[in-house]
Amino acid sequence: xxxxxxxxxxxxxxxxxxxxxxxxxxxxxxxxxxxxxxxxxxxxxxxxxxxxxxxxxxxxxxxxxxxxxxxxxxxxxxxxxxxxxxxxxxxxxxxxxxxxxxxxxxxxxxxxxxxxxxxxxxxxxxxxxxxxxxxxxxxxxxxxxxxxxxxxxxxxxxxxxxxxxxxxxxxxxxxxxxxxxxxxxxxxxxxxxxxxxxxxxxxxxxxxxxxxxxxxxxxxxxxxxxxxxxxxxxxxxxxxxxxxxxxxxxxxxxxxxxxxxxxxxxxxxxxxxxxxxxxxxxxxxxxxxxxxxxxxxxxxxxxxxxxxxxxxxxxxxxxxxxxxxxxxxxxxxxxxxxxxxxxxxxxxxxxxxxxxxxxxxxxxxxxxxxxxxxxxxxxxxxxxxxxxxxxxxxxxxxxxxxxxxxxxxxxxxxxxxxxxxxxxxxxxxxxx
Ligand code: ACO
Numbered sequence: 001x002x003x004x005x006x007x008x009x010x011x012x013x014x015x016x017x018x019x020x021x022x023x024x025x026x027x028x029x030x031x032x033x034x035x036x037x038x039x040x041x042x043x044x045x046x047x048x049x050x051x052x053x054x055x056x057x058x059x060x061x062x063x064x065x066x067x068x069x070x071x072x073x074x075x076x077x078x079x080x081x082x083x084x085x086x087x088x089x090x091x092x093x094x095x096x097x098x099x100x101x102x103x104x105x106x107x108x109x110x111x112x113x114x115x116x117x118x119x120x121x122x123x124x125x126x127x128x129x130x131x132x133x134x135x136x137x138x139x140x141x142x143x144x145x146x147x148x149x150x151x152x153x154x155x156x157x158x159x160x161x162x163x164x165x166x167x168x169x170x171x172x173x174x175x176x177x178x179x180x181x182x183x184x185x186x187x188x189x190x191x192x193x194x195x196x197x198x199x200x201x202x203x204x205x206x207x208x209x210x211x212x213x214x215x216x217x218x219x220x221x222x223x224x225x226x227x228x229x230x231x232x233x234x235x236x237x238x239x240x241x242x243x244x245x246x247x248x249x250x251x252x253x254x255x256x257x258x259x260x261x262x263x264x265x266x267x268x269x270x271x272x273x274x275x276x277x278x279x280x281x282x283x284x285x286x287x288x289x290x291x292x293x294x295x296x297x298x299x300x301x302x303x304x305x306x307x308x309x310x311x312x313x314x315x316x317x318x319x320x321x322x323x324x325x326x327x328x329x330x331x332x333x334x335x336x337x338x339x340x341x342x343x344x345x346x347x348x349x350x351x352x353x354x355x356x357x358x359x360x361x362x363x364x365x366x367x368x369x370x371x372x373x374x375x376x377x378x379x380x381x382x383x384x385x386x387x388x389x390x391x392x393x394x395x396x397x398x399x400x401x402x403x404x405x406x407x408x409x410x411x412x413x414x415x416x417x418x419x420x421x422x423x424x425x426x427x428x429x430x431x432x
Pocket of ligand 1: 267268269271296297303304305306307308309310311312360362365366367
């Protein structure tokens with residue numbers, strides 16, 4: 001799990017206040033360069049400004065590699081399309097956490113451990129009862145994951161950490177389905193050990209004490225693939241949150257709970273829901289796709305083509321390519337005709353030929369097709385981001401462990417440029 005040794009190959013020179021400062025350059029295993037400014041303030045008194053951290057490397061990581069220009073996404077060196085096609089979510093979880101693909105024996109043991117830890121403490125039932133009926137499942141999940149820290153309070157040894165990590169992956173589908181069952185007023189369904197990870201989740205979502213739910217393997221496979229596609233995406237907003245919180249030595253449950261809260265935001269994990277709403281809106285307005293594309297291009301109009309564009313991918317999002325094909329396959333296999341998919345494909349076709357979208361490098365992102373597929377699989381719209389949470393869990397865990405084991409980790413504490421009032425005397429109340 002340790003990062004490969006990376007040695008600076010060149011030096012950058014900074015001219016500031018008439019002085020010249022040599023800055024070492026760190027090069028990654030895929031050739032990315034990072035100018036090391038860790039001594040900048042000590043040597044010059046100045047800091048760097050980078051709102052949104054778009055140019056700031058906060059850590060070295062050996063987990064996930066993204067090349068946004070070439071549309072590349074790799075977990076531990078393995079291309080995402082190969083993993084989506086040939087692997088399972090639990091195999092990918094192991095890969096992300098331990099750095100190598102598991103042997104058959106390792107995967108079997110991992111699967112057994114995940115299975116036996118999938119129940120949540122019975123007292124959780126009362127915990128869920130405290131939430132309003134219409135509570136969104138995301139803050140419910142974030143609270144439930146933080147509450148795990150109250151049930152498991154062992155000191156942070158390697159062995160206990162391994163248990164915490166197993167518990168998080170194992171209990172997430174149970175917590176996710178409880179948050180949904182609570183929102184519709186149905187009794188919670190316990191996990192069933194005979195089922196695989198994704199089938200178990202589907203059954204806990206859709207079975208009731210009155211009627212069992214027979215899992216369609218096509219649906220379970222599609223869910224598993226979606227979880228793989230979401231499993232990690234290097235230093236995005238929620239993963240950075242997990243690392244920042246963990247850098248203060250907060251425990252794994254507390255750190256991951258903060259990550260879930262970050263993911264809930266509409267600019268991050270919430271966009272798949274907005275895509276569905278956009279497609280519904282286009283249909284309700286008569287299905288004029290070109291009209292909507294024109295609105296999205298019009299600077300006087302606030303509309304955007306939801307599910308298009310990405311901060312990192314400037315060519316194509318490899319996850320969207322996989323999802324587009326999978327979406328068609330799943331809908332065909334299930335015999336579902338989706339008007340939303342038809343509109344989405346028309347939208348994509350028109351946008352990809354349009355000068356505005358070409359020149360702005362706007363392509364479909366992971367959220368463009370994931371909402372359609374979730375909907376076809378029967379997942380309620382308010383659970384879309386919870387699905388993302390379940391998928392991202394091994395990525396958060398792997399990144400948290402890597403951060404904790406990295407000798408270069410320091411508590412995260414950015415600087416600022418102060419722009420407020422300069423020193424002034426206190427004004428008594430009767431003089432204001
Ligand atoms: N539709 C129309 N125009 C767009 C779109 C879009 N979806 N996305 C970006 N643009 C335009 C902007 O208007 C801007 O144009 P201008 O330079 O002429 O003023 C230019 O492209 C750059 O846009 P920014 O918002 O500065 O790009 P940024 O990298 O900050 O944002 C983002 C990326 C948030 C993903 C953006 O493309 C967007 O809002 N997309 C729609 C929402 C979405 O799908 N989000 C999910 C992202 S994937 C994920 O988080 C899992």
